[in-house]
Structure formats: C-alpha cells, structure tokens
Amino acid sequence: MPEMKSHTEYITLNTRNRYEMVHLTPQVEAIVKRSGIVDGLCFVSPMHITAAIYVNDTEDGLITDIATWLEKLAPAWAGYKHHQTGEDNADAHLKALLLHHETTLPVTSGRLDLGTWQRIFYAEFDGQRPKRIIVKVLGLTS
Amino acid sequence: MPEMKSHTEYITLNTRNRYEMVHLTPQVEAIVKRSGIVDGLCFVSPMHITAAIYVNDTEDGLITDIATWLEKLAPAWAGYKHHQTGEDNADAHLKALLLHHETTLPVTSGRLDLGTWQRIFYAEFDGQRPKRIIVKVLGLTS
Amino acid sequence: MPEMKSHTEYITLNTRNRYEMVHLTPQVEAIVKRSGIVDGLCFVSPMHITAAIYVNDTEDGLITDIATWLEKLAPAWAGYKHHQTGEDNADAHLKALLLHHETTLPVTSGRLDLGTWQRIFYAEFDGQRPKRIIVKVLGLTS
Numbered sequence: 001m002p003e004m005k006s007h008t009e010y011i012t013l014n015t016r017n018r019y020e021m022v023h024l025t026p027q028v029e030a031i032v033k034r035s036g037i038v039d040g041l042c043f044v045s046p047m048h049i050t051a052a053i054y055v056n057d058t059e060d061g062l063i064t065d066i067a068t069w070l071e072k073l074a075p076a077w078a079g080y081k082h083h084q085t086g087e088d089n090a091d092a093h094l095k096a097l098l099l100h101h102e103t104t105l106p107v108t109s110g111r112l113d114l115g116t117w118q119r120i121f122y123a124e125f126d127g128q129r130p131k132r133i134i135v136k137v138l139g140l141t142s
Numbered sequence: 143m144p145e146m147k148s149h150t151e152y153i154t155l156n157t158r159n160r161y162e163m164v165h166l167t168p169q170v171e172a173i174v175k176r177s178g179i180v181d182g183l184c185f186v187s188p189m190h191i192t193a194a195i196y197v198n199d200t201e202d203g204l205i206t207d208i209a210t211w212l213e214k215l216a217p218a219w220a221g222y223k224h225h226q227t228g229e230d231n232a233d234a235h236l237k238a239l240l241l242h243h244e245t246t247l248p249v250t251s252g253r254l255d256l257g258t259w260q261r262i263f264y265a266e267f268d269g270q271r272p273k274r275i276i277v278k279v280l281g282l283t284s
Numbered sequence: 285m286p287e288m289k290s291h292t293e294y295i296t297l298n299t300r301n302r303y304e305m306v307h308l309t310p311q312v313e314a315i316v317k318r319s320g321i322v323d324g325l326c327f328v329s330p331m332h333i334t335a336a337i338y339v340n341d342t343e344d345g346l347i348t349d350i351a352t353w354l355e356k357l358a359p360a361w362a363g364y365k366h367h368q369t370g371e372d373n374a375d376a377h378l379k380a381l382l383l384h385h386e387t388t389l390p391v392t393s394g395r396l397d398l399g400t401w402q403r404i405f406y407a408e409f410d411g412q413r414p415k416r417i418i419v420k421v422l423g424l425t426s
Contacts, residue, residue, distance in 0.1 A: 004146040004288040006323040006424055008392055039148040041185055041280055043390055047399030048339045055243050055338065056235055061223030065232050066239065069325055073215060073357060077234045080285065081345030088391055090349050098357050100242050100384050101402075106185055108150055108276045113276060115189030118243075134397060136390045138325055139280065140148055146288040181290040183327055183422055197385050198333045203365035207374050208381065211293055215357060242384050246327055248420045250292055255418060257331030260385075279421065282290055 002140040007035035009135050010047075015127035021063050022122040024053075024133070028105070029112055031135045038110045040139015043103035047134055050092035050126035052099035058119050070095045070125075092125035099123055107139055144282040149177035150188075151277050163205050164264040166195075166275070170247070171254055175276045180252045182281010187244035192234035192268035194241035200261050202263035212237045217251055234267035241265055249281055286424040291319035293419050294331075299411035305347050306406040308337075312389070313396055315419045322394045324423015329386035331418055331425070334376035334410035336383035342403050354379045376409035385408055392424055 009031045013022060024044070032042055037044070044053050074097075080090030105120070106113040122133060150171045155164060166186070174184055186195050198204070216239075222232030248255040248260070262276060293315045308328070316326055328337050340346070353397060358381075364374030389404070390397040406417060 002146070004286070004424060008323070008390070008397075039150070040276065041183070041325070043388055045390070047397075047402060049399070049401050054239055054240060057224075059224060059227060059229075061226055062232060062235055065222045065224050066236065069216065069236050074353065080349045082341075082343060082349050083345060084345055087343075090346060093346055094350065094353050097338055097340065097383060099239060102245060102388060104185055104246055104388055106150070106187070106276050108278070113150075113189075113278075115191070115274065117191050118189060132399065134390050136325065136392075136397075140146060144288070181292070183325070183420065198381060201366060201369060201371075203368055204374060204377055207364045208364050208378065211358065211378050225344075241381060246386060246388055248292070248327055248329070248418055250420070255292075255331075255420075257333070257416065259333050260331060270371055282288060 002142045005037055005141050006038060007137045011133040012130050014130045015124045018127050019067060020124045020127055023058060024120045024122050028120050032107055032112055032137055035137040036141050037107055037137045037139040038111055038142055040107050040137060042107050043136045044120060045134055047132045050089055050096055051121040051131060052101055053103045053122055054099045054114045054121050055103060055118050057117055060131040070098060074098055089126045095125045107137060144284045147179055147283050149179060149279045153275040154272050156219045156272045160269050162266045162269055165200060166262045166264050170262055170277055174249055174254055174279055177279040178283050179249055179279045179281040180284050182249050182279060184247045184249050186262060187276055187280045189274045192231055192238055193247045193273060194238040194243055194265040196241045196263050196265055197245060197260050199259055212240060216240055231268045237267045249279060286426045289321055289425050291321060291421045295417040296414050298414045299408045302411050303351060304408045304411055307342060308404045308406050312404055312419055315356050316391055316396055316421055320425050321391055321421045322426055324391050324421060326389045326391050327379040327420045328404060329418055330413040331416045334373055335415060336380040336385055336407040337387045338383045338407055339387060339402050341401055354382060358382055373410045378407045391421060403409055
C-alpha cells in the first residue's frame with residue numbers, strides 16, 4: 001500500500017556576484033530521487049527575502065534579458081525608504097517579489113514532471129554570503 | 143479511513159491567437175471531481191516557459207486591461223538578446239514570469255475552494271501550437 | 285504510524301484603508317499549531333481577486349517602498365476598460381497579479397519553516413469591507 005511521506009533538504013549557496021542566476025534543476029532532481037516519493041508535489045524556496053525561484057529557459061541571452069528587465073522594473077536606487085535603516089538592498093526585495101519567492105513543481109513516476117524546456121533557477125539579488133534554499137517533497141512512495 | 147491519493151491529468155490547448163487568455167475553471171473543476179479527492183491541494187501549470195496561469199476575473203474589459211498592462215511592462219521588442227538565437231518570443235518569457243508559471247488551489251468538500259469571483263486562466267503568450275497543462279490533485283479521498 | 289491530515293481555517297479581515305499591508309505570520313503560525321500537522325505544506329490565499337499574499341520584511345520603510353513601487357507599476361487610473369462596468373478598482377486587480385494571489389509555505393517539526401526574516405503579509409488593494417483568507421495545511425501528523 002502506498003505510504004505518504006514528506007522529505008526535506010536544505011541547499012546552501014554562496015554566489016560570487018551580488019546578482020546571479022543559478023541553475024538548480026539537477027540538485028532538485030537529486031533530492032526528489034533521494035526522497036523515494038513517486039507521486040506528489042515538490043516545493044522549492046529560498047529562506048531569504050532578497051532572492052527568488054523561477055522556472056524558465058537556460059539560454060544565456062534570455063537570462064541576460066531577464067536581469068535587464070528586472071533592473072528596469074525594480075531598479076537599484078539610493079532613495080528607497082528602506083535605506084534609511086542603513087540597508088542598501090531595497091531593489092533586491094522588489095526584484096524578489098516580482099519573480100515570487102517560491103515555486104511548487106509536480107512529481108510523477110519518481111521524477112520532476114516538467115516540460116521540455118522548463119528549468120529551475122535560483123535568482124540571487126543580494127549574494128556574496130551563504131543563503132539557504134529549502135526543498136520539500138510531499139507525496140506517495142509508490 | 144481516509145486514503146491519501148494523487149491524481150494527474152494533462153490538458154492540451156492550441157490557441158488561435160499568439161496571445162490569448164483561456165478560461166480553465168470548468169476543466170480544472172472536472173478534474174478535481176474525477177480525482178475523488180475531497181480535501182487537499184490542486185496544482186495547475188503549463189509545461190511551457192511562454193505561458194502562465196493566473197486567477198482573476200472573467201470580465202472582458204479587465205482581461206483586455208491585463209493584456210495591455212503586460213505589454214507595457216514586458217513589451218514585444220526586437221532587441222532582446224534571446225532573439226540572437228533566432229527566437230522572436232523573449233517578451234513571452236517575461237510576460238510569463240510576471241504572472242508566474244503555476245498556481246496552487248485549495249480543494250475542500252470535493253470542490254475547488256475558491257472565492258465568488260476567483261477564476262483560473264491560462265495565459266498564452268506564444269500560441270498557435272499545441273501546449274500542455276498539468277493538473278495534479280493531492281489529498282484525502284474522504 | 286504517521287497519519288495524513290488536511291486542516292482548513294478561514295481568516296476574515298476588514299482593513300481600515302483601501303490599500304493596506306497586514307502582517308499575518310502569528311495567525312498562520314497559530315493555525316499550523318492547531319492543525320496538529322508536523323510536516324507538510326501550508327497554503328495561504330485571499331479568496332478575492334483584489335488582494336494578494338506576499339512574504340517579505342516587516343520593516344516599515346520597505347513596506348512603504350513596496351506600496352510606492354506597486355503604484356508605479358500598476359497605477360490607479362480612470363481609463364481602464366474594466367471601469368466601463370462601473371468598477372473603479374482595475375489597479376487593485378493588477379497589483380494583486382503582480383504580487384501573486386497565493387503562497388505555499390513549508391511546515392517542519394510542527395512549525396512554519398521560514399528563514400529569519402521571512403514574514404507573511406496580506407496585501408489589500410480594495411479594502412474597507414470584509415475579506416476572507418483561506419489557510420490549508422496538508423501533511424503528516426507525526
């Protein structure tokens with residue numbers, strides 16, 4: 001009889017750059033495999049408020065287009081009120097809100113059930129320090 | 143004793159227009175009913191990176207407002223770097239990121255537990271070809 | 285043996301202002317505790333199409349920055365087509381789409397498994413009337 005299970009792992013990242021897009025699909029796929037869960041949902045989220053998770057293409061030009069677009073819609077700017085506290089990263093919070101801080105992904109037949117071009121990215125907007133990502137898989141073991 | 147279950151179906155769409163908003167609530171409701179799941183979560187997502195899912199109103203004027211607003215914030219434009227690969231749809235990726243590629247919905251008493259005006263839409267930004275949507279319901283059968 | 289469970293509660297809010305950010309973390313944490321669920325996912329969503337849920341900082345300056353930024357990207361404006369129906373809140377729909385109408389949060393060891401600065405906010409864009417939020421926790425009781 002299928003058993004219900006929840007499996008949680010944490011990934012720690014430390015990006016070289018302040019802004020950086022990190023391809024996470026292989027790491028998340030490995031966690032799904034280790035979970036032993038065959039059918040269910042896989043939740044992925046940074047545990048921080050200046051980073052996001054998004055699902056899209058690995059094509060380098062598009063990744064640059066996304067970064068340019070985020071800078072246009074949520075620009076770095078000295079005048080944010082948040083900076084009166086001594087912070088300098090209000091734009092990182094806004095960029096993270098724009099992309100959404102979490103995603104859920106389907107798991108079918110023991111694998112991430114993604115389309116041909118769907119890839120998971122961690123979007124860092126205030127890096128150069130250790131950041132944690134939680135991955136939780138909830139579902140049936142058989 | 144309530145049994146834990148996961149139920150998955152795939153919807154295939156082929157929109158007449160390149161950009162199109164497709165009302166999906168009846169199809170998703172039918173899948174929830176077929177699942178036999180009485181309480182849990184319903185995950186809905188395109189398996190593509192140029193389409194999104196959103197929840198909002200069926201009013202035609204508002205649907206036009208949403209499309210106009212997306213074009214303003216993530217315009218079609220020849221100059222995207224992604225287009226150097228021969229693609230012409232970078233704006234479709236950005237529009238999809240803005241609306242988010244997936245949604246989760248609550249299931250209570252065997253039905254989608256939505257508010258009076260909440261309706262599910264598939265937002266196509268690069269259509270006129272077959273596209274797949276995955277719907278996965280996870281929860282208890284009684 | 286761990287039991288699978290789903291627990292649902294509804295929160296009703298009536299904000300004093302038309303636009304208002306309401307900190308919800310304590311209420312959601314109390315629901316998770318009452319659920320008896322030790323490991324799983326917690327879904328939070330308004331049952332309305334003019335409000336959103338987001339996860340970010342409680343710092344007042346940043347909350348103001350977020351509101352200013354939303355007004356810039358999705359401004360109140362008389363000319364929306366939706367207003368031809370007699371409505372005056374099209375910007376509320378767009379602001380809600382920008383922040384996304386729902387979030388999922390991880391539950392580990394009987395508590396919301398959030399990072400140090402992650403807090404849950406209800407973002408109201410058409411308040412001064414009763415609005416409902418659904419919180420559903422799905423997971424294992426031990």
